[in-house]
Amino acid sequence: NAGVTQTPKFQVLKTGQSMTLQCAQDMNHNSMYWYRQDPGMGLRLIYYSASEGTTDKGEVPNGYNVSRLNKREFSLRLESAAPSQTSVYFCASKWTGTWGQYFGPGTRLTVT
Amino acid sequence: RKEVEQDPGPFNVPEGATVAFNCTYSNSASQSFFWYRQDCRKEPKLLMSVYSSGNEDGRFTAQLNRASQYISLLIRDSKLSDSATYLCVVALGGPSAGSYQLTFGKGTKLSVIP
Numbered sequence: 001n002a003g004v005t006q007t008p009k010f011q012v013l014k015t016g017q018s019m020t021l022q023c024a025q026d027m028n029h030n031s032m033y034w035y036r037q038d039p040g041m042g043l044r045l046i047y048y049s050a051s052e053g054t055t056d057k058g059e060v061p062n063g064y065n066v067s068r069l070n071k072r073e074f075s076l077r078l079e080s081a082a083p084s085q086t087s088v089y090f091c092a093s094k095w096t097g098t099w100g101q102y103f104g105p106g107t108r109l110t111v112t
Numbered sequence: 113r114k115e116v117e118q119d120p121g122p123f124n125v126p127e128g129a130t131v132a133f134n135c136t137y138s139n140s141a142s143q144s145f146f147w148y149r150q151d152c153r154k155e156p157k158l159l160m161s162v163y164s165s166g167n168e169d170g171r172f173t174a175q176l177n178r179a180s181q182y183i184s185l186l187i188r189d190s191k192l193s194d195s196a197t198y199l200c201v202v203a204l205g206g207p208s209a210g211s212y213q214l215t216f217g218k219g220t221k222l223s224v225i226p
Binding site for chain 2: 031040041042043044045048050058090099100101102103104105106
């Protein structure tokens with residue numbers, strides 16, 4: 001099992017460019033999450049998907065969109081990147097009915 | 113008031129020492145509590161859940177005081193490999209709830225020194 005995988009690992013964008021961060025899990029988890037982690041801020045929830053076909057906003061959704069493509073995949077899209085979106089992005093997943101979330105290795109994004 | 117507060121540290125302790133981390137949370141409706149560990153430039157990993165009765169996993173002991181809204185983690189006989197940032201995490205909603213979300217503290221950095 002690969003667990004939770006994320007692509008790309010690193011990305012540099014110019015202000016105004018768009019991109020999609022990909023996340024996939026092979027653990028048959030129902031729920032998936034996108035977080036960002038900034039120095040001194042801790043992890044903050046951007047969007048989550050409690051089950052296939054549903055998505056909901058988290059604490060900091062502005063500037064992002066998500067797609068739960070199927071049970072395995074949950075993508076995060078930046079339509080028009082801004083320097084404030086420079087961060088490390090983590091995807092996570094879990095089974096319904098269990099507590100712990102499993103995290104992917106993260107994507108380090110820099111917007112110049 | 114921040115939802116989950118932790119002392120950022122760093123805590124620099126010698127090998128073999130006992131070290132304790134504390135955390136407070138603001139939402140009294142919080143239902144579940146965890147400690148995660150995050151190594152430098154890596155993803156967070158679940159270390160242990162925290163139960164009201166207290167729980168132990170090897171050298172690690174976690175305690176929860178719901179009345180004071182306080183969570184603690186005790187590490188005994190510290191190893192070099194314990195060096196990491198420890199994240200206090202609180203959840204609203206049960207694990208089957210569609211609205212289940214984790215709120216993370218900013219973390220406490222531990223360095224275990226030879």
